[in-house]
Each structure stands twice: as structure tokens, then as C-alpha cells.
Amino acid sequence: MKKNELQAAFNAVFSNSFQAILRLDAEYTILDYNPAAAEWIKKVYGKKVGAGDSFLEYLPGEDVEEFNENIKRTIGEEHPHYKLFSIIGGKDQTEYWTEYQFYPVIIASVFTGMYVFIFDITERKNVIDEVARSTRRFYSLIKNSSDIVSVIDADGFIRFTSNSVEKILGYLPAEITGKNFMEYIFPADLENFKTAFSGSMSADRKSFVSQFRFLHREGYWVFLESLGSNHLGDETVRGVILNSRDVTDRRHFEEMLKKISRQNELILESAGEGIYGMNREGRITFANPAAAEMMGFKVEEIIGKNHTEIVKQVTAEGVPCPVEECRYYTSMLDGNTCSVDDAFFTRSDGGFYPVEYISTPIKEKGEIVGAVVTFNDISERKRNEEELLKAKEEADAANRAKSEFLANMSHEIRTPIHNILGFLEMLDSTELDRTQREYVGISRESTRTLLEIISDILDYSKIEKGKVEIEVSDFNPRVLFESTVELFSATAAERNLSLYAFIDPGLPDLLVGDSLRIRQVLNNLIGNAMKFTPRQGEVAIDIVMEERTAKGCRVSFSVLDTGIGVPLEK
Structure with missing residues (x-):
């Protein structure tokens, strides 16, 4: 049975039991009670029970000391269980013979409270007293008792049993009369019953209470609780009177209570x-x-x-x-x-x-x-957090050092490139033939592109922001396109590649955008195309105006080659 099912069954038995049940904490304060307990306290004490009441308020003063001593002793036992018999003077001057049964709740070896079962045995006591006075009256009283009332001799043979034996145990009175009572007791319970029964034979102890399993006529076992009284010396009875009732449901309740207590104990003990x-x-x-x-x-x-x-x-x-x-x-x-x-x-x-x-x-x-x-x-977690914070601070320091290094290197790298540009400008102003001037122009344009890229890489503020922003400015797309293609003309001739370029004649002479980024993209596309195109292959670059509106136009840049390419599925 799962824990929630076990708990639900436990609650149902607790609430619906005809038996008066109280739940106390370790200080004997009432935490909970069922309707039967509320009814019993109302009947005897004339008051309404409430959670928070002290249980000792409902225990006769002369019994409190015995209760405290025996509870302390019982807690240390393997199966803690304690009974107390008391006579209570009710609000109407009636004497109530009462049996208390206490079941301590032990969790992780610590006493946390108890369950108290209260039995009004006044009727049972009165029945036994009446039996002792008159055999005839005894039999007339017990014949139709709801409990099983039996008379057995000193050897355990049944001399009489009430009609209720059929309802509780399935036997007709005639079937079981003359049989030995002890032959029907569960073997494991027999020794305890014999001990209690024998004890009632002593002069100073005439009564006893015993719980045992008794064989039902259908073959299963029923838990009985018997209140025995020795009247062997009474000429009208000449036997031991047993007043027995079915406590099977109560025992099941107790077993569920033990399981829940043990389960709670295991959960608490194993929890991290x-x-x-x-x-x-x-x-x-x-x-x-x-x-x-x-x-x-x-x-x-x-x-x-x-x-x-x-x-x-x-x-x-x-x-x-x-x-x-x-x-x-x-x-x-x-x-x-x-x-x-x-x-x-x-x-x-x-x-x-x-x-x-x-x-x-x-x-x-x-x-x-x-x-x-x-x-x-969470000490370990705090240590980990501190270590992570320290690592972050170290990483931030490293990033700052890197940024400072790049900032310092920015000037060192830009200076020689500016010198190269200066010398190319000077070289372009000298006497050069057509081919030399063309080479100088390509070198100058390549150097400027390199300077722009390096400037972007080394820009300290852009590195700190973690992004490169688009720079918007006016540019001539034809000039940009022709100068970019011209950079690769020498390489194309060297690799024996045919390099074709097409510019849409409808393209405006002036566009607004980031010419550096466009040049970088075209450089990458053209460079890759030439790298993976075999000798005598072709590379074609097209700039086409796809759409033009009053607000602007959409331009398509594409590079085609006869290289190995990439499959569509990839």
C-alpha cells in the first residue's frame, strides 16, 4: 500500500471508529480526537473537548502519578503499549469504569506523542458483578450481550457461551460448548493467554485482560480482547467468566499507525x-x-x-x-x-x-x-560562488589587459601602414608606365582596405561593446565594385582564370550604406571562388538592382564560379 493510500485509510478508520480515540503530543496536550471521543467526554464530564486541552484534565487525580511512571517505562519497550483502569465520577454522580490504552509514537528513537483509546467498561464490569450475585440473573443478562460472554472451567473447557458468538465467530453456542477454549487460540498467542488465565487463579489477582486471535468458523482469525474474572469459588458460577469483544478493526488501525510511524521515521532519518x-x-x-x-x-x-x-x-x-x-x-x-x-x-x-x-x-x-x-x-555552494566571482574578476582583468594591449598596438600597427600609403602616393606621382601605374593603384587600394579592416579590428570601443556597428555613408557602387574586382585581376591572370564582372546599368551612381562591409563581403566571396575554382575556370561577379522605390532600392551582389561548389542538401 502506498503512503498516501495508507494515510487515507488511517484517517478513515480514525474518524469513523466507534471507539473513542485521542491523539496527544509529548506534553500530553490533545492534538486531535474523533467524534466518539468527543461524545464520551461530553457524557462523562459534561464539557466539550478541544484541541489544546491537557489530557490530564480527563484523568482522575489519583491516577496521574501511576500514569506518568508507567508511560516513562513503556517508552523504552520494544512494542510500547500501556493500559490503565480507572473509576471516574461523572457529572451525574455515576461511576464510570474506564479502561485507557496508550500507544506511544516513537520517531527516530524520540517520544513525540501518543494515541489514547478509551473504553467504557462500566457495562462489562456491571455484567460480571451481576453474574457473581446470581447465576440465573447472570445467564439472563449475558445471553443476548453484544459481547461474547463465556464461562470456562479451570482447565479451559467452555461451560457456557452467549448467543453473540455466532455473530462474531460464526459458531452456534451448542457447537462450541464443551470444547476447550484454548484449542481455538492462535498458537503464537496461546502462551500469553495461559499466563494471564493462570494468574487469575491466585488469591490476589482475580481478573485479567488478554488479547489474542481466535479461529473463526470460516477458517480465518479474529482478534479478541477478553476481560476475565475468576469465579471458580462462587457456587453459582463455578468458572472463569470471559467477556470478549472483536477488536480486529482496532488492531488493523494500530498496525497502520505503526506502519505510518515507521515510514515517517525512515523518511526523516534518510532525508539529507x-x-x-x-x-x-x-x-x-x-x-x-x-x-x-x-x-x-x-x-x-x-x-x-x-x-x-x-x-x-x-x-x-x-x-x-x-x-x-x-x-x-x-x-x-x-x-x-x-x-x-x-x-x-x-x-x-x-x-x-x-x-x-x-x-x-x-x-x-x-x-x-x-x-x-x-x-x-549551503557552505559549499557559497564557496563555489566565491570561486566563480574570483574567476570572473580575473577574466575581467585579463580582458582589460587585452584591451589595453590592443589600444597600445593600434598606433604601432597603423603607423607603418600609413607610411606604405604615403610611399605609394609618392610612387604614383613619378614617371611610370601604364602597367606600373596600374600595379601602384591596386597596391594603394589594397593598403587602404587593409587599413580600414585593421582599424575596425583594433577599435577599442567596439571590442568593449562586443559588436561592430554599421557605418553609414555615401558611396559610388560602380567605383567600389570596379576597385574590388581589380584587386583580383592579377591573381586571376596568374591562375589562368576568366574573371567576368557585370554592373546593372540601372544602378544609381550614389548609394548610402557601409561600403567597408560590402567590400569585405565581396572580397571573401571572390577570394573563396577563386581559391576553389580549377585552372582555366570562370568566376563571374554580378551587381543587380532587384527593386527600386521612392525610399531606396534593393541591390543583389552575387559571385558565381565553376568550382566544386557545395551540395544543396548541405
Whole structure:
């Protein structure tokens, strides 16, 4: 059964049980109760039970000391369970014979509360008393009792059983009368029953209570709880009277309670986050091992302590924060879940560490009764963040150094290029033949293009911005196109390539744009085309005006070649 299904079944049994059930915390404060419990307390005490009431208010004063002593003893047992029989004087002066059964809830070896089952055994007690006075009256009373009332002799043989045995166990009274009662008890439960039964034979102990499994006529086992009373010496009875009732549903409820408690315990113990809970007064009611370890305590050392003694929030400098400023506590007061990722908690040794935590209020029937705090030690994450910040600062310093280097190199690189341009201008003014002048012109244009590209690369502000902006200016597309193509004419002749160029005659003489970027793109396209075109191949460059409007025109630049190309699918 899954956890949510198990919890739903548990809640259904708790709410709908005819048995009075209370849920207490470790300080015996009532946290929850079912309708049957509310009805019982109303009947006996004439008052309405409420969450937050002390259970000790509903326990006779003379029984409180015995209750406290036995609960402490029971908590340390492997299967903690304790019974208390009490006589309560009701509001109408009626005496109520009452049986309390206590089932402590242990989580991570820590007592966190208990479930209390309350049984009004007044009727059962009265029945047994009446049986002791008169055999005839006894049989008339028990014949139609809702419980199974049986009389067995000292050897365990059934001398009489009430009609209810058929409804609960499937047997007709005549079928089971004369049989040995103990032959129907589950083998694993028999020894405990025999011990209780034998104990009732002593002079100082005439009664007993025992739980065991009894074989149903259909072959399955039914959990019975029997209240036994020794009347072997009574001439009218001459036997042990057993008042037995079916407690199968209650046992299933108890088993589900154990499973849920164990499952919750495993979840808490295995959780990597620190988890602890506190009640309305700020006392820690439970904590898992991870929480205790991060705080520097053992689990048992912090249970019951006020949270201000254990969980102290401080600033990054270690200065204690006032409790009214600590969200893990104030969220319980205002009823709002809060998440904090920049707090610091102290350890038992006085040190402190960074944490992130979530504080969630616990509500019981609409009332806030406490809070659960889940927290993580984020020391390692903080160290990683500091290392990343340090690495970023180092990277920024390296970038600044690079930028400074490029800024310094800008002048060093531009100066010789300007010198080359100057000498080319001087060379162009001398006596040159046609071919020499053409070469000088190409060299001068190439040098200017190189200077523009280098200027763009070395521009410090553009590097800092991480982008190169488009420079808009007027230019003549024909001059740009012809000068660009002319740069590759010598290379084309050397590789025996045919270089064709076409400029749309409808193209305007003046365009506005970034001529440097256009030249760079054309240089790349033409250069690649010539690089991958075999000797005696062809490279064609076209500039075509595709569209012209009053606001401008769209111009297409294309380069075609007879090289190997790239497949369309790639």
C-alpha cells in the first residue's frame, strides 16, 4: 500500500471508529480526537473537548502519578503499549469504569506523542458483578450481550457461551460448548493467554485482560480482547467468566499507525535536509539526524528544548538576530510559509554556517499548532560562488589587459601602414608606365582596405561593446565594385582564370550604406571562388538592382564560379 493510500485509510478508520480515540503530543496536550471521543467526554464530564486541552484534565487525580511512571517505562519497550483502569465520577454522580490504552509514537528513537483509546467498561464490569450475585440473573443478562460472554472451567473447557458468538465467530453456542477454549487460540498467542488465565487463579489477582486471535468458523482469525474474572469459588458460577469483544478493526488501525510511524521515521532519518518541528510555544517536538548533526547536537539533546536555545540565527558577522526578525519562527505566528536563502545558523561549538530554509506552519482544524522547518547547509555552494566571482574578476582583468594591449598596438600597427600609403602616393606621382601605374593603384587600394579592416579590428570601443556597428555613408557602387574586382585581376591572370564582372546599368551612381562591409563581403566571396575554382575556370561577379522605390532600392551582389561548389542538401 502506498503512503498516501495508507494515510487515507488511517484517517478513515480514525474518524469513523466507534471507539473513542485521542491523539496527544509529548506534553500530553490533545492534538486531535474523533467524534466518539468527543461524545464520551461530553457524557462523562459534561464539557466539550478541544484541541489544546491537557489530557490530564480527563484523568482522575489519583491516577496521574501511576500514569506518568508507567508511560516513562513503556517508552523504552520494544512494542510500547500501556493500559490503565480507572473509576471516574461523572457529572451525574455515576461511576464510570474506564479502561485507557496508550500507544506511544516513537520517531527516530524520540517520544513525540501518543494515541489514547478509551473504553467504557462500566457495562462489562456491571455484567460480571451481576453474574457473581446470581447465576440465573447472570445467564439472563449475558445471553443476548453484544459481547461474547463465556464461562470456562479451570482447565479451559467452555461451560457456557452467549448467543453473540455466532455473530462474531460464526459458531452456534451448542457447537462450541464443551470444547476447550484454548484449542481455538492462535498458537503464537496461546502462551500469553495461559499466563494471564493462570494468574487469575491466585488469591490476589482475580481478573485479567488478554488479547489474542481466535479461529473463526470460516477458517480465518479474529482478534479478541477478553476481560476475565475468576469465579471458580462462587457456587453459582463455578468458572472463569470471559467477556470478549472483536477488536480486529482496532488492531488493523494500530498496525497502520505503526506502519505510518515507521515510514515517517525512515523518511526523516534518510532525508539529507535538516528537518525539525516546534510547537506553538517554540519547543522542538521532533528533529531528524541531519538537522541534529548540522546543529552539532544529538537528536535526544534538542527534543523538548526551546528553539531559541538550539537554533540561533545570526548575521554574516555572527551577530545574533532578534527572534522577532527570524522568519522561521515568525512564519508560525502569521501563518504564512516563508523561504529564506541568505541566513546563518549557529552550531553548538559557537561557529555558524550559511543556510537556506523553508518554514511551514502546522495547522490542526484551522488553528496553527506549530511549524516544520527544512534547512540546508549551503557552505559549499557559497564557496563555489566565491570561486566563480574570483574567476570572473580575473577574466575581467585579463580582458582589460587585452584591451589595453590592443589600444597600445593600434598606433604601432597603423603607423607603418600609413607610411606604405604615403610611399605609394609618392610612387604614383613619378614617371611610370601604364602597367606600373596600374600595379601602384591596386597596391594603394589594397593598403587602404587593409587599413580600414585593421582599424575596425583594433577599435577599442567596439571590442568593449562586443559588436561592430554599421557605418553609414555615401558611396559610388560602380567605383567600389570596379576597385574590388581589380584587386583580383592579377591573381586571376596568374591562375589562368576568366574573371567576368557585370554592373546593372540601372544602378544609381550614389548609394548610402557601409561600403567597408560590402567590400569585405565581396572580397571573401571572390577570394573563396577563386581559391576553389580549377585552372582555366570562370568566376563571374554580378551587381543587380532587384527593386527600386521612392525610399531606396534593393541591390543583389552575387559571385558565381565553376568550382566544386557545395551540395544543396548541405
